[in-house]
Amino acid sequence: MIEIDQYNSIFMLKLYPTVNKLIFNICFVVKEILIGYGNMGRLHARVMNKLGVLAAIIEPDKKSAINASEDYDVPVYSSIEEMPDSLNPDGAIIAVPTKYHKSVVENLLTSISGLKGILLEKPIASTLDESYEVQKFIEKYGIPILVGHIEVFNPVVSKFIELVNSGQFGKIRTISISRKGAVPVERLNSLSGVLEDLGVHDFDILTRLISGNISIYSTGIYKNNSLNSALISVKGSDFHGIIHLSREFAGKERKIVLECEKSTFHIDLIAQTIEIRALGNITSDKGMISIPHGPGSSIKVYGEPLLEEHLNFLDTLQSKSKPLVGIANGIKVMKIVEACKQSLEKNCPIEISL
Numbered sequence: 301m302i303e304i305d306q307y308n309s310i311f312m313l314k315l316y317p318t319v320n321k322l323i324f325n326i327c328f329v330v331k332e333i334l335i336g337y338g339n340m341g342r343l344h345a346r347v348m349n350k351l352g353v354l355a356a357i358i359e360p361d362k363k364s365a366i367n368a369s370e371d372y373d374v375p376v377y378s379s380i381e382e383m384p385d386s387l388n389p390d391g392a393i394i395a396v397p398t399k400y401h402k403s404v405v406e407n408l409l410t411s412i413s414g415l416k417g418i419l420l421e422k423p424i425a426s427t428l429d430e431s432y433e434v435q436k437f438i439e440k441y442g443i444p445i446l447v448g449h450i451e452v453f454n455p456v457v458s459k460f461i462e463l464v465n466s467g468q469f470g471k472i473r474t475i476s477i478s479r480k481g482a483v484p485v486e487r488l489n490s491l492s493g494v495l496e497d498l499g500v501h502d503f504d505i506l507t508r509l510i511s512g513n514i515s516i517y518s519t520g521i522y523k524n525n526s527l528n529s530a531l532i533s534v535k536g537s538d539f540h541g542i543i544h545l546s547r548e549f550a551g552k553e554r555k556i557v558l559e560c561e562k563s564t565f566h567i568d569l570i571a572q573t574i575e576i577r578a579l580g581n582i583t584s585d586k587g588m589i590s591i592p593h594g595p596g597s598s599i600k601v602y603g604e605p606l607l608e609e610h611l612n613f614l615d616t617l618q619s620k621s622k623p624l625v626g627i628a629n630g631i632k633v634m635k636i637v638e639a640c641k642q643s644l645e646k647n648c649p650i651e652i653s654l
């Protein structure tokens with residue numbers, strides 16, 4: 301078992317939040333506001349507070365706003381307009397329901413000057429067309445945007461992408477992805493369909509592994525008018541794949557199996573493990589050719605994806621690095637979402653170029 305020890309600094313942050321909060325405050329004096337204190341907003345607030353960057357929360361719902369004031373010692377406003385100009389935030393994190401992403405981005409950029417970056421929860425917007433509008437708007441303001449495809453920040457993802465893209469295991473032949481869990485019906489309204497909710501994470505990973513022309517065919521089943529489970533077949537010139545997304549699964553599964561020309565990868569995104577099995581041809585003493593699993597190796601990585609995402613956002617605000625998931629990544633992903641939707645509607649494969 302190979303232990304990858306590159307996340308020591310992350311552990312330090314987790315273990316010594318107060319010390320690190322001080323270090324961040326002293327060194328960077330970064331101020332971030334959080335817009336939306338719901339399910340995802342609460343998770344962001346926890347990390348922002350640990351990092352010492354949480355300056356204010358904007359939450360229109362009275363009950364959630366009271367919860368926010370009880371949980372954190374920062375001002376809570378009911379709207380962006382109510383926030384005083386003197387607050388002068390460096391960054392804003394938007395965690396409102398997807399259908400409001402576009403209007404909140406526009407309102408934010410027209411109301412607050414001096415912003416150095418936005419972390420916009422995934423997906424960019426409800427549709428590809430709306431996503432293009434968000435892209436146009438933020439490009440007009442020249443502000444970097446980090447899209448919250450959080451799985452890309454899972455260290456196990458960056459590790460296996462690096463390994464596969466190194467070329468030493470041969471080309472990818474088959475991709476099999478499953479992302480399954482259960483979501484209560486009352487949350488469906490905030491989350492859009494399963495493609496935008498769960499799929500965006502895997503579509504982003506896919507675009508980091510393959511490129512060119514692909515054909516997409518999707519089937520799906522609905523609950524309360526929301527696409528709740530989808531099977532997506534992907535075909536390129538010399539590879540194919542299947543992605544199973546479900547919000548109707550008893551349990552939680554996040555797995556990727558990649559069959560490359562020389563090896564097979566089994567990746568467990570929750571356990572953060574990668575198992576690599578070599579594919580070899582051996583002639584037995586009876587003269588038969590078998591294809592056994594050759595010597596393999598296992599890799600274990602550590603790291604909290606949400607914290608990694610926030611650290612990348614902090615670096616972006618300080619111009620130390622670019623967002624790992626920029627607007628172009630978000631648009632590519634929405635192209636796949638749109639192709640899946642069209643395939644569902646027309647019941648035929650849809651060709652796109654990545």
Ligand SMILES: NC(=O)c1ccc[n+]([C@@H]2O[C@H](COP(=O)([O-])OP(=O)(O)OC[C@H]3O[C@@H](n4cnc5c(N)ncnc54)[C@H](O)[C@@H]3O)[C@@H](O)[C@H]2O)c1
Pocket residue numbers: 335336337338339340341358359360361364395396397398400404421422423448449450490491497
């Ligand atoms: N990255 C992930 O893995 C992940 C997971 C869950 C949700 N999300 C995303 O986070 C976003 C929010 O989802 P959620 O589950 O937290 O929803 P939620 O409904 O639990 O919370 C949204 C909050 O935003 C508030 N809100 C609504 N309009 C607002 C506005 N104009 N200004 C400020 N606040 C406003 C609501 O009152 C609510 O408290 C969605 O886009 C969703 O796709 C991402």
